[in-house]
Every structure is written in structure tokens, then in C-alpha cells.
Amino acid sequence: xxxxxxxxxxxxxxxxxxxxxxxxxxxxxxxxxxxxxxxxxxxxxxxxxxxxxxxxxxxxxxxxxxxxxxxxxxxxxxxxxxxxxxxxxxxxxxxxxxxxxxxxxxxxxxxxxxxxxxxxxxxxxxxxxxxxxxxxxxxxxxxxxxxxxxxxxxxxxxxxxxxxxxxxxxxxxxxxxxxxxxxxxxxxxxxxxxxxxxxxxxxxxxxxxxxxxxxxxxxxxxxxxxxxxxxxxxxxxxxxxxxxxxxxxxxxxxxxxxxxxxxxxxxxxxxxxxxxxxxxxxxxxxxxxxxxxxxxxxxxxxxxxx
Amino acid sequence: xxxxxxxxxxxxxxxxxxxxxxxxxxxxxxxxxxxxxxxxxxxxxxxxxxxxxxxxxxxxxxxxxxxxxxxxxxxxxxxxxxxxxxxxxxxxxxxxxxxxxxxxxxxxxxxxxxxxxxxxxxxxxxxxxxxxxxxxxxxxxxxxxxxxxxxxxxxxxxxxxxxxxxxxxxxxxxxxxxxxxxxxxxxxxxxxxxxxxxxxxxxxxxxxxxxxxxxxxxxxxxxxxxxxxxxxxxxxxxxxxxxxxxxxxxxxxxxxxxxxxxxxxx
Numbered sequence: 310x311x312x313x314x315x316x317x318x319x320x321x322x323x324x325x326x327x328x329x330x331x332x333x334x335x336x337x338x339x340x341x342x343x344x345x346x347x348x349x350x351x352x353x354x355x356x357x358x359x360x361x362x363x364x365x366x367x368x369x370x371x372x373x374x375x376x377x378x379x380x381x382x383x384x385x386x387x388x389x390x391x392x393x394x395x396x397x398x399x400x401x402x403x404x405x406x407x408x409x410x411x412x413x414x415x416x417x418x419x420x421x422x423x424x425x426x427x428x429x430x431x432x433x434x435x436x437x438x439x440x441x442x443x444x445x446x447x448x449x450x451x452x453x454x455x456x457x458x459x460x461x462x463x464x465x466x467x468x469x470x471x472x473x474x475x476x477x478x479x480x481x482x483x484x485x486x487x488x489x490x491x492x493x494x495x496x497x498x499x500x501x502x503x504x505x506x507x508x509x510x511x512x513x514x515x516x517x518x519x520x521x522x523x524x525x526x527x528x529x530x531x532x533x534x535x536x537x538x539x540x541x542x543x544x545x546x547x548x549x550x551x552x553x554x555x556x557x558x559x560x561x562x563x564x565x566x567x568x569x570x571x572x573x574x575x576x577x578x579x580x581x582x583x584x585x586x587x588x589x590x591x592x593x594x595x596x597x598x599x600x601x602x603x604x605x606x607x608x609x610x611x612x613x614x615x
Numbered sequence: 616x617x618x619x620x621x622x623x624x625x626x627x628x629x630x631x632x633x634x635x636x637x638x639x640x641x642x643x644x645x646x647x648x649x650x651x652x653x654x655x656x657x658x659x660x661x662x663x664x665x666x667x668x669x670x671x672x673x674x675x676x677x678x679x680x681x682x683x684x685x686x687x688x689x690x691x692x693x694x695x696x697x698x699x700x701x702x703x704x705x706x707x708x709x710x711x712x713x714x715x716x717x718x719x720x721x722x723x724x725x726x727x728x729x730x731x732x733x734x735x736x737x738x739x740x741x742x743x744x745x746x747x748x749x750x751x752x753x754x755x756x757x758x759x760x761x762x763x764x765x766x767x768x769x770x771x772x773x774x775x776x777x778x779x780x781x782x783x784x785x786x787x788x789x790x791x792x793x794x795x796x797x798x799x800x801x802x803x804x805x806x807x808x809x810x811x812x813x814x815x816x817x818x819x820x821x822x823x824x825x826x827x828x829x830x831x832x833x834x835x836x837x838x839x840x841x842x843x844x845x846x847x848x849x850x851x852x853x854x855x856x857x858x859x860x861x862x863x864x865x866x867x868x869x870x871x872x873x874x875x876x877x878x879x880x881x
Contacts, residue, residue, distance in 0.1 A: 580827065584856060
């Protein structure tokens with residue numbers, strides 16, 4: 310499948326829309342007066358770039374740091390160090406008002422459509438809120454825009470005055486997407502955006518995201534733990550393990566010949582739909598690789614920390 | 616098929632409200648042979664968990680079994696006095712839940728929780744048996760681990776501890792309700808391997824409730840597909856996965872990433 314612009318590559322002719330350089334986020338936990346505080350390296354020297362119009366997958370298991378990475382890019386969590394270039398400018402150096410404006414172009418869709426929407430607000434108001442915050446348009450213009458957004462994400466504009474609990478999980482996620490799209494962003498960070506949904510609903514929401522990618526020329530950072538899903542919708546993918554990217558490359562190349570021991574263990578654990586397919590689990594031996602090894606080229610458009 | 620261990624016949628469950636009644640399970644019939652694994656698949660709200668709760672008679676009002684029989688080892692569970700049912704629950708049929716952190720008692724040591732399952736059912740030597748069970752589910756250093764509280768265990772270890780509790784009294788049937796859904800994929804693979812191993816070792820029958828066809832393909836012998844309270848299709852796992860007969864099963868399979876999502880491309 311060729312979603313995303315195959316030609317747009319980090320280091321290619323066009324500059325990437327988003328480039329993360331040596332991003333670090335440490336969480337320090339104090340452990341009383343006399344003991345050394347413990348440091349969790351949630352994101353540990355991460356670098357990657359996403360081309361315009363690309364659907365870039367960031368995969369890993371719980372605790373790998375993938376969600377923290379997404380939040381650091383938007384500065385919902387302040388990174389400890391590093392650079393995040395968006396359209397060539399380092400957003401980590403932006404002042405607060407400047408960052409607020411920048412967020413128009415970078416939006417996030419969260420995993421849980423049950424807790425990420427304010428239960429006391431009507432769906433239409435939820436979608437309109439970003440327009441009010443950024444003081445865009447008159448009330449009538451905003452209402453028109455909200456109705457258009459409802460239409461765009463496949464929601465019935467007659468349901469504008471309903472509350473979140475009156476919608477199903479899939480519809481709620483559509484509200485979350487409509488809200489993220491309200492300001493016409495260029496980049497959507499989808500943080501496990503479809504993980505909580507039933508498969509049939511998940512497929513519908515994924516289809517919507519793919520359609521919007523083409524129609525609105527959106528770029529996605531698709532954060533997920535579902536490798537099967539990422540394999541089928543992302544053009545490139547990075548695998549995270551304990552705060553580091555251990556492997557990154559073209560989805561097809563990476564899935565065809567996983568090189569890092571962690572990627573191999575992870576892929577071998579994914580359940581297969583064919584009950585007769587040979588199953589060979591590769592257990593992960595954390596001592597079998599060097600955690601500090603840098604990424605190096607192992608194939609065409611394919612890097613691994615081996 | 617040999618004499619089934621569990622024979623659910625025409626089971627119906629309704630939730631009665633003040634104004635309307637919702638039929639959550641509608642005339643559901645299936646059998647599980649000794650040592651067999653039946654996968655019960657469906658999406659949220661399809662009635663699969665309600666079916667499990669009805670079998671164990673754990674339904675809370677307003678939920679109520681309105682029709683059917685649940686034959687287990689020659690007796691109709693739905694007609695048993697509660698006293699007898701208690702000797703079956705946890706002993707002959709046990710239950711594994713999705714979320715081990717909420718299913719385990721947070722302020723009780725893991726070993727004591729396993730021992731509790733044993734002493735409730737009148738077994739002696741509970742502590743030693745708890746160690747054996749934790750070893751059987753491959754928790755390393757079981758002697759020491761029985762003194763841990765649930766929060767000291769990782770998610771995968773907690774699920775193993777819950778499996779150990781479920782196995783404590785040598786049940787003939789284990790009902791596992793989304794046992795791996797909350798786990799990372801590498802941990803899920805380990806837990807599925809463990810269930811597969813224990814199934815052979817103890818000749819366990821397994822009713823595996825899941826929304827994930829991948830998990831079904833990994834472990835089930837037969838599959839029953841549930842949609843809006845009814846079983847729309849059941850059969851051997853290969854037949855259902857390769858040649859699903861019902862439209863709903865087909866659409867469900869097509870929605871599994873990797874199976875048909877490429878056809879979703881705009």
C-alpha cells in the first residue's frame with residue numbers, strides 16, 4: 310500500500326515537516342532526603358523525521374516512551390533536552406504564546422474517547438472550543454465550520470447538541486478527530502487513537518484517518534502498540550524499546566526483515582490469523598544486544614541499533 | 616464428540632428495566648468437550664461476558680436467566696442450590712478476568728490469595744501448594760514471590776498469579792474472559808503459551824472469551840461467533856477462519872488489521 314508520499318523522505322529533496330533531534334525526557338523521582346533520586350529515562354536520545362503527508366508509525370510496548378514522545382513534541386510534557394523542528398523551526402525554543410499558535414498546526418487525538426471529551430459539553434461545543442480559544446471567526450462562521458467538520462468526519466450535524474455519553478465509542482473518536490481538525494492542522498499525533506475500539510469500528514475510524522490524510526494532506530505520527538495495524542497503514546515505522554528507537558525504516562522492509570533482537574521478538578509474538586502458519590516465538594534476551602548501540606543502516610531505508 | 620463437559624442449551628438472559636427489557640443472550644447453545652478450547656468471539660456488547668456470568672450464576676439483578684439449561688458434569692447448574700453451586704465455582708469451574716489488578720485483592724499477599732482458594736474448598740497444605748502453583752505458571756523464585764503483594768508484580772506476572780489461583784483446585788473448566796487483552800503483545804504470547812501448556816498438563820477445558828481473532832487462531836480448537844446476543848456461527852477454528860459462512864463473521868474477520876484492512880484504502 311502506498312499511503313504517504315513515497316518520495317518524501319527524511320534527508321530527501323523536500324525538508325521534513327517534523328524533525329525530532331536527540332530528544333530526551335527524564336523523569337526524576339525523589340526518594341527521601343538521603344537517598345539518591347531515581348531517574349527514569351522515558352525518552353532517551355530519540356531522533357526521527359516525518360515527511361509531509363506521511364503516516365509514520367511509532368510502535369512499542371507499554372513503558373517504551375512512545376506516548377511521552379508524542380507529548381514532548383507538543384510540549385504537553387517539557388522535554389529535558391533535544392530539538393523538535395516543525396517546518397524548520399525548533400518549537401522547544403518557542404515562547405508560550407508562540408507555542409500556543411504553533412499548536413494550531415499540531416494536534417493530538419487521544420486513546421480514550423470516554424475520558425478525553427468533557428462530559429458536560431455538547432459535541433458541537435467540544436469541536437468549536439479550539440476555534441474560540443484561538444479567536445477564529447465570528448460565532449456564525451464557527452458554527453458553520455463545526456457543521457462542516459461533523460460532515461467531514463462522518464457525524465450527523467443534527468447531533469451537534471448531544472452530549473458525549475449519547476455517542477458510541479467510534480462516534481466519540483470521530484468527535485475527537487473533528488476537534489483536532491478544527492484548526493486545520495498539518496500534523497496529527499494519534500496516540501493509540503483507535504486502540505480502545507472494537508475491530509469493526511477501528512477499521513472505520515482508520516479508514517476515515519486515511520481518507521483525511523489524502524483529502525487534507527495531513528501528516529500523522531501514529532503511535533500504537535498494534536503492529537498488525539501499523540504494518541498496514543504506515544509508510545514508515547520506528548520501533549521503541551525502553552526510551553530508544555531500536556529499529557526504523559520503510560514499513561515493508563522492516564516487517565520483511567526485522568533486524569534488531571527486540572523487533573524480532575516483538576514481531577514473533579504477534580498472533581497470526583492462520584492457525585496452521587508456523588509459529589516460532591523468539592524470546593527476548595535483553596543481554597543479547599547493546600542498549601547504547603547507535604542506529605546504522607542495515608538495508609535500503611532501514612536502520613537498526615545493532 | 617465425546618460426552619460434553621459443558622453443554623449450554625438454549626440459554627437466554629434478559630436485563631429487565633422499568634420500561635423495557637433487553638435480551639442480552641438469546642437462545643445460545645454450545646458444548647465444550649473435556650480438554651477442548653472453545654473461543655467465544657464477539658465485539659463489546661455482544662453478550663459474551665454475560666454468557667460466562669450466566670454459566671457461573673454470577674449475574675447481578677436486573678440480569679436474569681430467562682430460559683435454558685447449563686449441563687456440567689451431568690448436572691444442570693441453573694437448577695442447583697446455591698450451596699452446591701459454591702462448591703463448583705472456583706473448584707470445578709474457575710474464572711480468569713481481563714484485568715488482574717482489579718481482580719486480585721491489593722492488600723493480600725499473592726500466596727495467601729492462592730491459599731484462600733484452596734482453604735475455601737477445604738484443601739490442606741495450602742502454602743506448599745501455592746508455591747507449586749506459582750512455579751507451575753512459571754513465576755521465578757516462587758518461594759519468595761508468594762509473599763509479594765499484587766502491585767509488586769508486573770502485569771504479566773499478575774495474570775500468571777490469577778491463572779495459578781484459577782488452577783488451585785484442579786478445575787475441569789476454566790472460563791477466561793479476555794485474559795490477555797490488557798497485556799503487551801510479548802506478554803500476551805507468554806500467557807497464551809502458558810495456557811496451552813497447562814491445558815495439556817491438566818486436561819483443562821477452556822472457554823476463552825475474546826474480541827481478538829488473532830488470539831483465537833493461536834489457541835482455540837473451535838470458535839463460536841456472537842453478535843447481538845445470538846450465536847451466528849460456530850465450528851472448527853480452521854473452517855471459521857478460512858471459510859466463514861455468516862456475513863457478520865466475514866465482516867469481523869475483514870476488519871482485523873492484516874486480514875483485510877488493505878481493502879479499506881480510500
